[in-house]
Amino acid sequence: xxxxxxxxxxxxxxxxxxxxxxxxxxxxxxxxxxxxxxxxxxxxxxxxxxxxxxxxxxxxxxxxxxxxxxxxxxxxxxxxxxxxxxxxxxxxxxxxxxxxxxxxxxxxxxxxxxxxxxxxxxxxxxxxxxxxxxxxxxxxxxxxxxxxxxxxxxxxx
Amino acid sequence: xxxxxxxxxxxxxxxxxxxxxxxxxxxxxxxxxxxxxxxxxxxxxxxxxxxxxxxxxxxxxxxxxxxxxxxxxxxxxxxxxxxxxxxxxxxxxxxxxxxxxxxxxxxxxxxxxxxxxxxxxxxxxxxxxxxxxxxxxxxxxxxxxxxxxxxxxxxxxxxxxxxxxxxxxxxxxxxxxxxxxxxxxxxxxxxxxxxxxxxxxxxxxxxxxxxxxxxxxxxxxxxxxxxxxxxxxxxxxxxxxxxxxxxxxxxxxxxxxxxxxxxxxxxxxxxxxxxxxxxxxxxxxxxxxxxxxxxxxxxxxxxxxxxxxxxxxxxxxxxxxxxxxxxxxxxxxxxxxxxxxxxxxxxxxxxxxxxxxxxxxxxxxxxxxxxxxxxxxxxxxxxxxxxxxxxxxxxxxxxxxxxxxxxxxx
Amino acid sequence: xxxxxxxxxxxxxxxxxxxxxxxxxxxxxxxxxxxxxxxxxxxxxxxxxxxxxxxxxxxxxxxxxxxxxxxxxxxxxxxxxxxxxxxxxxxxxxxxxxxxxxxxxxxxxxxxxxxxxxxxxxxxxxxxxxxxxxxxxxxxxxxxxxxxxxxxxxxxxxxxxxxx
Numbered sequence: 001x002x003x004x005x006x007x008x009x010x011x012x013x014x015x016x017x018x019x020x021x022x023x024x025x026x027x028x029x030x031x032x033x034x035x036x037x038x039x040x041x042x043x044x045x046x047x048x049x050x051x052x053x054x055x056x057x058x059x060x061x062x063x064x065x066x067x068x069x070x071x072x073x074x075x076x077x078x079x080x081x082x083x084x085x086x087x088x089x090x091x092x093x094x095x096x097x098x099x100x101x102x103x104x105x106x107x108x109x110x111x112x113x114x115x116x117x118x119x120x121x122x123x124x125x126x127x128x129x130x131x132x133x134x135x136x137x138x139x140x141x142x143x144x145x146x147x148x149x150x151x152x153x154x155x156x157x
Numbered sequence: 158x159x160x161x162x163x164x165x166x167x168x169x170x171x172x173x174x175x176x177x178x179x180x181x182x183x184x185x186x187x188x189x190x191x192x193x194x195x196x197x198x199x200x201x202x203x204x205x206x207x208x209x210x211x212x213x214x215x216x217x218x219x220x221x222x223x224x225x226x227x228x229x230x231x232x233x234x235x236x237x238x239x240x241x242x243x244x245x246x247x248x249x250x251x252x253x254x255x256x257x258x259x260x261x262x263x264x265x266x267x268x269x270x271x272x273x274x275x276x277x278x279x280x281x282x283x284x285x286x287x288x289x290x291x292x293x294x295x296x297x298x299x300x301x302x303x304x305x306x307x308x309x310x311x312x313x314x315x316x317x318x319x320x321x322x323x324x325x326x327x328x329x330x331x332x333x334x335x336x337x338x339x340x341x342x343x344x345x346x347x348x349x350x351x352x353x354x355x356x357x358x359x360x361x362x363x364x365x366x367x368x369x370x371x372x373x374x375x376x377x378x379x380x381x382x383x384x385x386x387x388x389x390x391x392x393x394x395x396x397x398x399x400x401x402x403x404x405x406x407x408x409x410x411x412x413x414x415x416x417x418x419x420x421x422x423x424x425x426x427x428x429x430x431x432x433x434x435x436x437x438x439x440x441x442x443x444x445x446x447x448x449x450x451x452x453x454x455x456x457x458x459x460x461x462x463x464x465x466x467x468x469x470x471x472x473x474x475x476x477x478x479x480x481x482x483x484x485x486x487x488x489x490x491x492x493x494x495x496x497x498x499x500x501x502x503x504x505x506x507x508x509x510x511x512x513x514x515x516x517x518x519x520x521x522x523x524x525x526x527x528x529x530x531x532x533x534x535x536x537x538x539x540x541x542x543x544x545x546x547x548x549x550x551x552x553x554x555x556x557x558x559x560x561x562x563x564x565x566x567x
Numbered sequence: 568x569x570x571x572x573x574x575x576x577x578x579x580x581x582x583x584x585x586x587x588x589x590x591x592x593x594x595x596x597x598x599x600x601x602x603x604x605x606x607x608x609x610x611x612x613x614x615x616x617x618x619x620x621x622x623x624x625x626x627x628x629x630x631x632x633x634x635x636x637x638x639x640x641x642x643x644x645x646x647x648x649x650x651x652x653x654x655x656x657x658x659x660x661x662x663x664x665x666x667x668x669x670x671x672x673x674x675x676x677x678x679x680x681x682x683x684x685x686x687x688x689x690x691x692x693x694x695x696x697x698x699x700x701x702x703x704x705x706x707x708x709x710x711x712x713x714x715x716x717x718x719x720x721x722x723x724x725x726x727x728x729x730x731x
Contacts, residue, residue: 131648132647132648139681139682139683144682145682146680146681146682147680147681147682148682149647149682149686150647150682151647151650151685152647152648152650152651153647153650153651153654153691155690155691156689156690156691156692156693
């Protein structure tokens with residue numbers, strides 16, 4: 001485990017005007033969405049965060065901007081994790097896609113689009129993946145009722 | 158008498174990425190979602206040139222049961238049964254990873270006995286998971302005898318775990334801050350017996366499969382992936398290790414009691430199906446070795462932490478003391494109060510990195526529970542393992558990738 | 568059935584005996600189609616292998632083509648995305664056919680009450696036997712198979728009536 005790695009990342013990012021902080025064993029970095037792609041590139045090429053773990057969103061109804069978009073990265077050599085967190089508004093839920101950098105981002109961005117309606121600029125293939133064609137709405141948004149079903153097959157009597 | 162009761166046309170739930178072949182002699186074939194090769198529910202739309210797969214479009218989501226939405230309607234405690242049904246082959250690992258994440262958020266330190274017991278049960282569960290994976294994949298290649306031998310061991314393990322937890326497959330045994338209850342009498346003795354039997358049976362599997370011409374021809378140099386590609390597509394667990402990288406969270410970011418154990422990380426050479434099979438076989442042996450160490454190390458002591466924020470009071474006190482009664486009531490109705498914050502905790506599950514990303518807003522109900530499921534990520538890169546090989550190789554590749562519908566689709 | 572036949576007691580007696588004979592034959596040659604989706608698959612594997620062995624009931628050999636099978640075992644949760652496939656496979660099966668809802672999710676949706684899960688497969692296709700449990704123990708699966716055999720043995724087999 002490379003204990004100094006996260007400290008170096010923190011110094012570098014703090015030098016660029018961001019506010020990284022340690023939280024429960026990883027480095028959490030809030031950042032504006034415009035800087036996402038450049039920071040991810042820097043993490044991947046400069047610090048060896050080569051494994052893209054996860055992207056998901058968090059819905060905070062009533063807050064503006066409404067959504068957090070959360071990314072997790074892992075370094076397979078340094079054995080450390082970094083979390084990037086950016087915010088998007090309900091009116092313009094768009095962030096840059098990471099598909100050019102990590103192949104694994106494709107499916108996870110599709111899932112995030114399914115569940116929260118976050119769009120990823122640069123990912124052309126945002127077909128439903130866990131949901132199906134014709135599903136209206138985004139079920140993990142807090143305003144989607146838990147038991148609103150959209151059946152595909154007509155029920156028997 | 159008509160064959161069809163209705164003449165209603167049924168909708169197609171997915172839209173394929175391509176519907177015209179790229180070459181003149183190309184054929185598009187649909188495999189799944191209900192097909193013997195796709196145990197679980199997966200759909201592969203493949204373009205073939207002769208017998209060769211040119212392109213593959215993988216669709217999952219047929220088992221999307223709304224796990225995350227369901228969690229947001231339950232308290233931190235009552236969603237544990239849902240967590241168990243993510244990877245139902247090794248349900249205990251899921252439960253412990255989730256409890257670990259909540260405990261990290263609450264700042265709870267589990268007792269030594271629970272720490273060792275969770276490690277032991279995680280490894281035991283890993284054996285059951287690998288057995289299921291190997292049994293299913295070799296059965297699809299025609300090895301019925303190996304399947305029956307492996308199922309016999311797995312049934313012993315299931316019955317043994319049922320003695321402990323009360324259920325054969327989905328245990329709900331983890332608790333925030335501890336476990337449901339302590340080991341029953343004689344459990345360890347039976348565990349040692351099963352491990353001995355396991356060694357004999359797995360020896361037979363090695364004899365049946367390892368140098369079997371048919372098996373080698375179906376798996377050697379099939380579904381090959383390089384280390385760079387594997388990391389690029391997010392593969393973790395046995396698939397990544399089969400390419401030759403000893404990346405294992407149990408060693409790299411030790412959790413539970415793994416830093417006190419002596420074990421090896423088996424790696425492959427080629428990253429093909431045979432390596433994946435062999436890595437899993439060797440990992441089971443390492444798990445047995447670890448369990449034997451843990452039996453020696455297992456300390457006496459309490460199971461649950463003494464923390465009224467998460468641990469239920471003793472039943473006797475609930476009936477006699479007002480404080481305990483109120484505590485019990487609050488824990489059941491409101492749930493454990495988890496401080497606001499975010500946490501990501503990952504355990505090395507049987508298939509790879511199983512991560513829980515939890516967001517709490519300070520109440521007894523999670524604001525968000527997100528699972529980083531290895532199977533789902535693997536499905537994103539599955540087409541890399543299929544393209545360029547024969548149609549029939551889909552069966553052996555898909556078997557060794559070990560896609561588990563519950564955690565893939567959630 | 569033809570009304571003229573009903574007046575002659577002898578023929579009625581004969582057809583009943585035929586039903587029994589056909590039912591007896593059919594109940595020991597069940598060809599299941601495992602429509603396997605979720606956790607219950609683990610128990611399905613157990614119940615069809617050495618320890619519990621459904622071969623004892625003549626129901627060992629799974630046929631993975633709906634055309635060749637007469638019992639559809641719906642093993643695990645059916646979601647709204649999966650429902651059209653379930654219905655399509657059911658319609659492809661030839662008569663006579665039976666359906667077994669294996670586990671509580673197939674029976675009623677189980678503890679999944681949300682936008683994704685179908686609240687019981689009987690909303691889409693008719694079901695003959697329900698097996699409770701999450702997942703059911705192999706013993707209750709065997710009990711379910713025996714109840715289905717009972718049902719097959721005691722039901723009428725109308726194809727024979729029309730032909731003879």
